[in-house]
Amino acid sequence: MLTDLHIAVIGGDARQLEVIRKLIQLDAKTSLIGFDQLDHGFTGATKYQIDELNFSDVDAIILPVPGTNHEGQVDTIFSNEKVILTEEILASTPAHCTIYSGISNDYLNSLVQKTNRTLIQLFERDxxxxxxxxxxxxxxxxxxxxxxxxxxxxxxxxxxxxxxxxxxxxxxxxxxxxxxxxxxxxxxxxxxxxxxxxxxxxxxxxxxxxxxxxxxxxxxxxxxxxxxxxxxxxxxxxxxxxxxxxxxxxxxxxxxxxxxxxxxxGLPGIVAPKTAGQIVANVIVTLLKEAADQREEKQ
Structure with a gap:
């Protein structure tokens, strides 16, 4: 279970819906940014504008597969909100906060380097x-x-x-x-x-x-x-x-x-978003559990 973990899911396509379902199922505190036009109601998750969420207790940030563009903007197909991941946002998270993305770019790499946060590129994994x-x-x-x-x-x-x-x-x-x-x-x-x-x-x-x-x-x-x-x-x-x-x-x-x-x-997200989302969700959940266990061992 992911009880007591606070996860922020920022933007994404239909694949992210499977990630959200998995997080809620495992009892994580789940905050959604860029999903205000989503018809599907997720009981157990809370929708926010990016400037409304307090990131000071966020244990992990889950970005869409493309991550951000070169200006930091995140794709949000379920919202018209312009969502930009900034250095200020990452700096306000706990030191152990981990960012999960499918791929990365110079902007995202620079952001995590400046804030000394960990970035995991899921699509680099075999x-x-x-x-x-x-x-x-x-x-x-x-x-x-x-x-x-x-x-x-x-x-x-x-x-x-x-x-x-x-x-x-x-x-x-x-x-x-x-x-x-x-x-x-x-x-x-x-x-x-x-x-x-x-x-x-x-x-x-x-x-x-x-x-x-x-x-x-x-x-x-x-x-x-x-x-x-x-x-x-x-x-x-x-x-x-x-x-x-x-x-x-x-x-x-x-x-x-x-x-x-x-x-x-990106064919998986087009032809089989449910399966592709479940693949991402299962790997993220495994990594979240491992990170939580490691923090407990250190305490």
């Missing part, structure tokens, strides 16, 4: 990324079906990157009967691709390997599908870029060539 790869794969399959006029079975698919998402994507499309080849740089990744029964290639050879691709799925958050690479892909091909914004694709050049290219980060 468990969260692996769990999230399941709805990511399902969303990718959905996009491919929607935006092609041929079957996945028998299609030539190039997957770029063999990280936690790339591995799941490659395995799933191969199971659907596609001819899958995977591009990577590390020798151990190339070996793993071969062990999986798929065709490996080095990313240095991408421009040559992509010439027969019907579908290209990128998972690398770095410019890999450049104009010189895209010049070699068939014009009927579909590009699905799963990397975080701005992705790894030259979308301007893809459009110029008439290639359908889709930037699709």
């Amino acid at each position: 468990d969260v990324a692996i769990y999230n790869s399941v709805p990511t794969v399902e969303g990718t399959i959905m996009l491919v079906i929607q935006h092609t006029d041929f079957t996945i079975h028998g299609a030539n698919i190039s997957v770029l990157g063999l990280g936690r998402v790339g591995m799941s994507v490659a395995r799933s499309f191969a199971a659907l009967g596609a001819n899958v080849k995977v591009g990577a740089r590390k020798s151990e990744h190339l070996a793993r691709i071969s062990e999986m029964g798929l065709t490996p290639f080095h990313l240095n050879d991408l421009a040559q390997e992509i010439t027969d691709s019907d579908i290209c799925i990128n998972t690398i958050p770095y410019p890999v599908l450049t104009s010189s690479v895209l010049a070699n892909i068939p014009t009927h091909a579909l590009v699905v870029d799963l990397a975080s914004k701005p992705g790894g694709t030259d979308f301007r050049y893809a459009e110029k060539r008439g290639i359908k290219a889709i930037l699709a980060p």
Whole structure:
């Protein structure tokens, strides 16, 4: 249980609703900021404007998956309130207050450094990324079906990157009967691709390997599908870029060539927000319990 812990949930999308439900279920004192237009009433949680909440006893702050923008503003789809996380707010929290976010940026990193608070990026954790790869794969399959006029079975698919998402994507499309080849740089990744029964290639050879691709799925958050690479892909091909914004694709050049290219980060929150929210909620609750236990041991 999380009894006696005060948790502030600031902004977010439908995934945060699962986090809120879990916190209330475990008896945490839950304060909601950026949820004033939410139709769903959460018995046991209290809604505030950000300037109304006293942060002096807040044990943890839970931000949306994107965290903040570069000016400190937090996405609040359930409110028209402009919510900005400031240095003053964090400085007013107890020294042990921990901030949970999916990802971070320079603003958020600077904020926690100045206030000497702890920031946990949930999407840097292997468990969260692996769990999230399941709805990511399902969303990718959905996009491919929607935006092609041929079957996945028998299609030539190039997957770029063999990280936690790339591995799941490659395995799933191969199971659907596609001819899958995977591009990577590390020798151990190339070996793993071969062990999986798929065709490996080095990313240095991408421009040559992509010439027969019907579908290209990128998972690398770095410019890999450049104009010189895209010049070699068939014009009927579909590009699905799963990397975080701005992705790894030259979308301007893809459009110029008439290639359908889709930037699709955050698919779990779009295609399966309930499941994606439960994944985040379960990990946050585990971390909150661990932090509370550690504080008790020190006292």
